[in-house]
Amino acid sequence: MDMPAPSPAILARKGAIVDRLRLVLPPGGVIDDPAETRAYECDALTAYRCPPLCVVLPTSTAEVSAVLRLCHEEGVPVVPRGAGTSLAGGSLPTEDAVVLGVARMTEVLETSFEDRFIRVQTGRTNLSVSMEVEADGFFYAPDPSSQLACAIAGNIAMNSGGAHCLKYGVTTNNLLGVTMVLMDGTVVELGGPEGEALGLDLLAVVCGSEGQLGVVTEATLRILPRPEGARPVMIAFDRNETAGECVSAVIRAGLVPVAIEFMDRPCIVACEAFAKAGYPDCEALLIVEVEGSEAEIADQLQRITAIARTFQPLEIREARDSAEAARIWLGRKSAFGAMGQMADYICLDGTIPVSALAPVLTRIEELADGYGLKVANVFHAGDGNMHPLILFDANSADGLHKAESLGADILRLCVEMGGCLTGEHGVGVEKRDLMTDQYRPEDLEAQMRVKDAFDPEWLLNPAKVFPLQVSESRRRAA
């Protein structure tokens, strides 16, 4: 993975730039001590790191605007950062870039239960948004597993999803408006509590734009009434194919569970060893969760298990109370921890059409065998968002490299089967060089034109998303 060489001119002006930034931010708002900037050298894709020019931590939209205006004048690239939990290297800096972190912007600005929205500064964590409205019986639907740590800023930039998106959608379906600062310091309001764009839907293209278009400082989020209850059923199968067919059959029957999670044998074995959730010995496990009142839950579970029975499952285990529900989820929720104990791993995030499930799993195993590596699969089956975990040994000389090569092969396979490179983690630097496998040059050109419109000088997070050779002329012209 290459990053563009830093600009010697900017590096030479570092002292002057830092001094100017200090003038527009409150004390402590600029960090340039190398010991302190270390925390900003990488995000959750820790294999890649680089110290930034400096880090700024503004506390308001006005301060963000002042910083960006200044960086624009100086021609300094800016890498926006939320909580740094990106798995794609989205907030990885370069040596000549200012990291602009919104971590100090965590205020709740307005809450309306009548209009069902909350407006927050984007440094606020995902979970704390839901917690803010919980006592009133509401929640914020997108719930990435990282929700304790990740910020709304990163959720918007990555269009993050969660366990419940089969029913509630992802960030873009729950984002009503943003306040965003353009690279030249201009503040724009896009969307709002009304929720409907009357002109071009600029909010739609900002969501998921990975910090390419502007720095999002405030967000209006839809909040929903919490369902009365939720309960899972676990269904075990002796073949991946059968589990896949069962998922399709449930959906065809008009049921839309909040979550359908799928685990394959390597994953089940690892989770069982780690968490002792009492999972059966089987090839494939589905966890299907439904919501509603007691009566509705019972009715839906009855329909789902009736369908599942026609596929001769090895076992069906319905949660009768919250303790049993927690046990069913325990193994699934500890999947990443379980893998982490066995080996180093990289987590992919390709998406496939649900119908391609079985052949894709077979092919992944063949590809892994070719590299002599093991892959465990756990994923959101209802929406085809796979999370193959490639296990490797980071201490071996070419361990990471081999795992990355296998990862690239698996993602190409997803694209080939009618899917895509990333369902929720984003492109960042991790999948940047695979973009040409999914998109033709004219498709990428059209996407880059949007960046041209918002950030004509290509100063915001410029080395991400688009392969470097594809974006080179634009970055150079700037």
Place this chain on the structure above:
Amino acid sequence: MNGVLTPRDEGELAALVREARGPLALGGGFTRGLTPEGTPVSTAGLSGIVLHEPGALTLVARAGTPVAEVERVLAGAGQRLAFEPMDLRPLLGTEGEPTLGGVIATNGSGPRRVQAGAARDVVLGLRFVDGTGTVVSNGGRVMKNVTGLDLARLLAGSHGTLGVITEVALKVLPAPEATLTLAFGGHDPAKAVACLSAALGSPFEVAGAAHDAEAGVTRLRLEGFAQAVAVRAERLAKLLKAWGAAEVLEGPGPWAAIRDVTDFAGRAGDVWRLSVRPSAMGQALALAGGAQRIDWGGGRAWVLVPEGTDLRGRLGAFGARAVLVRAAPETRAALGTFPPETPAVAMLSHRLRQRFDPRGLFNPGLMEARAA
């Protein structure tokens, strides 16, 4: 319409755009009744469902496919377009066959938007021809996809001003087993909206929340499995008892008419559409006057006013949330279909249009004032 160009496939359409020497008025069925300047080009020739996978809730169809055909095929599998696109023909008195591309290009959505979102929310991917005649593909056909910038949702609602959509992939949803309507009588708009908000703030999954301000009837729709719907209706009625006793109506009810605002069909006057936050709707409607229908739980209103009324002027700050739906061409020319945007948004939108349609071929003047 006379002299409409109807390319037979995407390639022909792309060539037509490349060779165009002047403005093009894009359309599918042209049921929205506007006639922007330029040679009319219809996508009606780009028709047909490419893929429908009920078990994956996925539909891919060419842009010119009639909405009716899409709905028929989906119904065959017990599914539907959850966002409930409206049929403008009764209201506007137009003819033609509404197309899927037209619905996506206008981000059309009906009463179920409060539960299932708008058209743009179910767009998984699309293909379009830009103003240089280049075919661009974005997104895909899978439920979750964050690969690159989301042009698909940007094109949704762009009213043909960024490109001609040629094919769309959508998430579809199951049609419910049962539908039921609760109706309350005798409330003014502000009180009615409070009722709708209380209902939408409940966990009973309300799938329609509308108010007829002339008849004073407030309606809520529930959908789902029969047993669940019955239980939810009972509990919802109890929750809302402050608004009086609910009349219960089983079956589809008046929601198609609410969706199409057929009450205003054939009545003289201009029709405007407002979108404001529900808690401010009472206030906005007090300024608006005229005959009023409220939808989206108080987030949208349809207003019928005497011909030529400058409703935006009357609405003060709410004027920025008013779209002109039906009026004589002179009124439309004077007032504009869409409200003015803030300078920053207008600047970004203009830059995007310049980059996607550098020659200004597509529906010039429809969404932004033409440069002098």
